Each structure stands twice: as C-alpha cells, then as structure tokens.
Amino acid sequence: MKWKKFTLKTLSEVEDIVISTLAEAGVEGVEIEDKVPLTESDKQQMFVDILPEGPKDDGIAYLNFYVEEDTDETELLERVKAELDDLRNFMDIGECTITASETEDKDWINNWKQYFHQFYVDDILIIPSWEQVKPEDESKMIIHIDPGTAFGTGMHETTQLCMRQLKKHVTSETELLDVGTGSGILSIVALKLGAKHAVGTDLDPCAISATKENLEANAIPEGSMDVMIGNIIDDKEVQDAAGYDKYDIVTANILADVLVPLTPVIIHHMKKGGIYITSGIIDDKEETVVEAVKKAGLTVLEVTHQGEWVSVTARKDF
Secondary structure (H helix, E strand, O other): OOEEEEEEEEEHHHHHHHHHHHHHOOOOOOEEEEOOOOOHHHHHHOOOOOOOOOOOOOOEEEEEEEEEOOOOHHHHHHHHHHHHHHHHOOOOOOOOOEEEEEEOOOOHHHHHHHHOOOEEEOOEEEEOOOOOOOHHHOOOEEEEOOOOOOOOOOOOHHHHHHHHHHHHHOOOOOEEEEEOOOOOHHHHHHHHOOOOEEEEEEOOOHHHHHHHHHHHHOOOOOOOEEEEEOOOOOOHHHHHHHOOOOEEEEEEEOOHHHHHHHHHHHHHHEEEEEEEEEEEEEHHHHHHHHHHHHHOOEEEEEEEEEOOEEEEEEEEOO
C-alpha cells in the first residue's frame, strides 16, 4: 500500500502545541525534524559519552504525518488547516505550509510505539497497554495510558508538573474539575490518589472515548468521572452542567493564552479554599498567568518549573 506523506513547516518552540492540534484534527502519529539541541536527559538516555555537535538551531520544525492512499485527504487537510487557523489566534505558529509526497507501505500507525515505553514520574509508573508491569513495580501506583485518539501520556513536562501538585492537594473528599482533560490522565491520577469524583471538559469529542478507555484500563469504578464537550470559558450550558462553587481542585493544563480568559471564569466553579493547578505555560508567559491569577482574586501558593515549562498553583481564599 502507498502512503501519502505530508510535511508541515512550523516553529520548533511551538511544535508540541502544533502536534496536539494535529491530534485534535485526527492525525495519528507525527515525526519531528528540528535542530533543537538534545537536553542532558536526552543525552543520558543515548548511552554515549560524547555526542557530536549538531547543526545550529534555526527555530524551524518540520512535522511529518502519513495517511493511507484511500483516505479523504482533502477533508483531513481542511480540518488540520481549520485547527491551525484557530491556534494562530493565540500564538505565532510560523507559516504552517503543508507539502505532500508519496512513500512506500509502512506501519506508521504502530511504529511509533517503539518510542513510547513505561516511565516514572517520581514514584508513579506510567505504562502503555503493550508493556507488562515488572514484578518489582506491582506495589507502586501504576497508571495505564495509551496515547492515540487524544493526547496526554504524562511524558510532557506540563503534565508532570500538574501530577506533582495533585499529589500534594488531593484528599479522599476531593471533587476535581479537569479543564482540557484530553486522555483523562490528570483525572485518573487524582482518582488513583483517592479523589471522590472528577469532571473533565474538552473541546475534542475524542476525549470521551479516550477517557472511557483509560478509565477502564485503570479499573476506575464506573461513575467516578464524567466528561463533557464544550468550551467552559463562554459556553453557559457547559458552565451550568459543571456546576458552581463545587470543586476542591481545578486542573487546567492548557495554553497560557487560554488560561488568562479561563481563570476569572473558573473561580465561580471552585469552593472557597479550592486549589487551582495550571500548566501549559512556557517560561516567558509565567508573569502573564501569575498576574491573571492574582487579578481573579486567587492567592498564588507555588510556582514550579520543569525545563522551559511552568506550573502555577493558587487558592481561592475563604
């Protein structure tokens, strides 16, 4: 079978966000070509002492994705372009031109699995369905997550930052609201930590099936989490369905430019004393989010960093 290869030109600093946007449009699996230098962690995982110097980073990233030859590529590309146009309203994503070429038969949908293996976020083990839990790990907290229809595996720094904050604040009485739930990973972590119930909102209808599958994979009891589709920032129906003055913790691992309008809205859904955990914030947007949080009347409790990403945790005062 022949495959059609599409290459999207964007900026390396926003490649993670653009990849997430492609996933929302229905693209399964992306190859990244950029000149971003390897991190120390990357180098350590390559098991070599000295690495040759790579080319100078030019700020450009090429994202390759593949579709079967009988796929309606026109419809797919229209969805991709529409999602990118929406994203462009929030940030500079470069020219985002798309070029096409043809390639030979290959299992592009499953080949990426060789790069996603079980890993730890501190003492939490995250593992995909195609790998086995080792006997020595059976007593640890284990989160089964399969990437696919919705992004969110725990590998990204922003997700890990949120997970660490959940470990600090979740109790057996926690009612959680997870804005931009995606695969449901943050809600699943909270429920595994003992939270009473979770509600997730997302713009992508795929989040419903993705969270359902991941909840089942983690043996989370039915009824522990509800998912609704819509924009809680301006959709009154979603706001009403979520409920007001109800949540002990709200998580929002999304773009900083979305957190700014979200924050003054979300405080109405939080209980007094409720905790607001945010991430998806690139380091040069830290002050923007901190200012928005304070302006909404919240007290900043902690600002944490991992790589170039930031998490802001705040409290709604009594």
